[in-house]
Amino acid sequence: MDKDARCLCNSGEIYGSCCGRFHVGYRELEAPVWPGTAVELMRSRFSAFAMMLPDYLLATWHPTTRPTELELDEAIVWRNLEIIRTESGGPFDQSGIVEFEAHYRILGQRESQHEVSNFVREDGRWYYLDAVE
Incomplete structure (x- = not known):
């Protein structure tokens, strides 16, 4: 994806300064770049x-x-992400919840996936844990 294109996560930012920095930065050996919040990780x-x-x-x-x-x-062609709500999940929290709806197309049909996801932060790094719904 072009780093100057609008990011697919629907944040309004360009890919290179939004999700792209994580998609590339996590592979850095000396100083990996990870999302700082549960919402950033979800996006x-x-x-x-x-x-x-x-x-x-x-x-x-x-x-x-x-x-x-x-x-x-x-x-599946993922089209749009809508963040519905969050609980905790900030840079100093140890856990967080993100409720979202992800819209996609499959075989020409519009569909969506609604989920409430649990995230945990360990050693300063956020992880997706599981889905509640």
């Missing part, structure tokens, strides 16, 4: 689904709930 994970980046998704999934592998469905 970057949505963009990773849209861009078919399973390695990033696995890297941001908590080790206790992470699958061993992740195969993304190429028929």
Whole structure:
């Protein structure tokens, strides 16, 4: 994706200064760049689904709930992310909740996924833990 294009996560920012910095920065060996809040992580994970980046998704999934592998469905075209609400999940919190609706198309049909997700922060880094709904 062009770093100057509008980010897929619907933040209103450009990709390079939004989710793109995490998609590239997490691989830095000396100073990896990780999202600083649960919402940033949620947005970057949505963009990773849209861009078919399973390695990033696995890297941001908590080790206790992470699958061993992740195969993304190429028929799903992720279109829009709507953050409905958050609880905690700030830079100094240890846990957070993000409720969202992710809109997508599959085989020409419009669909959406509603989820309440749990996030945890360990060693200064946020992880997706699991879904409540």
